[in-house]
Amino acid sequence: MDNTIHPKQFTARLYDETRRTFACRAVSRRDFSLWSDVARPALLELLGLGQIARELGEFVPSVDLAPEAEAFPGYSRWRGMLHSEPGVDIPFWLLEPDGPGPHPIAILPHGHENFGMDTYVGIAQDEAKREKIEREDRDVAVQAARRGMLAIAPTTRGFFPATIPDERTRHGGQHCRSYALHAALAGRAATGDRVWDMMRLLDWAIARPDTDASRILAMGNSGGGMVTTYLAACDPRVAVAVPSCSFCSLASREGHLHHCDCNLVPGILRWGEFWDVAGLIAPRHLLVVNGAHDPLFPLAEVDRAVVELARLFAAAEVPDHFAHRYGDGGHRFYKDLMWPFVEQALSQACAATSLGIG
Numbered sequence: 399m400d401n402t403i404h405p406k407q408f409t410a411r412l413y414d415e416t417r418r419t420f421a422c423r424a425v426s427r428r429d430f431s432l433w434s435d436v437a438r439p440a441l442l443e444l445l446g447l448g449q450i451a452r453e454l455g456e457f458v459p460s461v462d463l464a465p466e467a468e469a470f471p472g473y474s475r476w477r478g479m480l481h482s483e484p485g486v487d488i489p490f491w492l493l494e495p496d497g498p499g500p501h502p503i504a505i506l507p508h509g510h511e512n513f514g515m516d517t518y519v520g521i522a523q524d525e526a527k528r529e530k531i532e533r534e535d536r537d538v539a540v541q542a543a544r545r546g547m548l549a550i551a552p553t554t555r556g557f558f559p560a561t562i563p564d565e566r567t568r569h570g571g572q573h574c575r576s577y578a579l580h581a582a583l584a585g586r587a588a589t590g591d592r593v594w595d596m597m598r599l600l601d602w603a604i605a606r607p608d609t610d611a612s613r614i615l616a617m618g619n620s621g622g623g624m625v626t627t628y629l630a631a632c633d634p635r636v637a638v639a640v641p642s643c644s645f646c647s648l649a650s651r652e653g654h655l656h657h658c659d660c661n662l663v664p665g666i667l668r669w670g671e672f673w674d675v676a677g678l679i680a681p682r683h684l685l686v687v688n689g690a691h692d693p694l695f696p697l698a699e700v701d702r703a704v705v706e707l708a709r710l711f712a713a714a715e716v717p718d719h720f721a722h723r724y725g726d727g728g729h730r731f732y733k734d735l736m737w738p739f740v741e742q743a744l745s746q747a748c749a750a751t752s753l754g755i756g
């Protein structure tokens with residue numbers, strides 16, 4: 399028997415644009431501001447961030463650093479641990495640039511890779527990995543620290559060593575899916591849990607005397623780009639966001655999904671599309687980078703999402719705070735596209751804060 403569900407017809411109704419409660423339809427700065435004032439709290443709730451906070455009890459998140467750092471040219475590297483929730487410890491690397499500061503902060507969630515925090519600081523287990531890191535600009539924490547930023551490379555929940563493993567291979571052997579399903583059963587989302595971790599690390603970094611809270615960058619590739627976008631949407635402390643190889647529609651016009659299951663936020667398409675999430679970053683700065691030869695995302699869908707996102711930045715009356723760039727390659731970082739935008743945007747963020755218009 400043929401399939402008795404007509405996927406195209408059904409998904410068109412399932413993802414009906416008119417049912418998106420917080421889709422941004424603003425055409426003026428005032429309307430945009432009114433929209434973001436209600437859309438952001440609703441997104442935080444949908445991500446489960448309110449639930450996490452309410453269920454913490456007496457627990458207060460905290461951070462420990464190893465007693466000693468390792469010295470590298472231009473920075474020192476510390477091993478750290480975020481005690482994020484009862485029973486949830488999140489390891490991270492902290493790269494502290496030489497010099498007194500105050501330093502801008504870079505928070506750099508990684509994508510689909512076990513022990514991905516090592517990649518971001520340039521630790522490779524073999525020569526092939528070392529070449530890949532070099533060729534694909536993947537040591538972003540080192541790049542940030544050498545630009546004078548206090549760089550945090552955390553573990554992204556769902557990957558070793560911070561996951562609920564798929565021990566019985568019921569979930570395709572993918573630990574990120576296993577983690578996400580466990581979270582969803584309790585009304586949470588892996589994406590929200592990841593954002594929670596990043597926000598708690600920012601709490602800690604901002605409280606350090608050597609940091610400048612007006613200059614915070616969030617940047618990540620792939621799954622790390624998804625965390626970057628949701629984090630910057632939720633947390634107005636982030637001044638500049640650079641999601642790499644992750645921005646696209648959540649569902650294509652044909653009803654196809656592009657992202658890994660672990661990025662799925664239950665109910666999100668009744669809230670809005672991914673451009674509405676990213677739109678919450680305005681009036682702050684956002685650079686979206688995609689690989690022109692990234693097989694995960696159809697370029698027509700990327701372009702469609704970019705047009706919608708540009709419309710939101712125009713409504714916020716900061717069209718020049720948003721840029722989209724294609725790198726001439728695959729699913730990777732493009733440092734030559736990213737850093738000029740970041741440095742320019744951070745200098746503006748600093749000026750805006752000193753003028754009291756942040």
Ligand SMILES: [Zn+2]
Pocket residue numbers: 510574575621658659660661
């Ligand atoms: Zn995943």
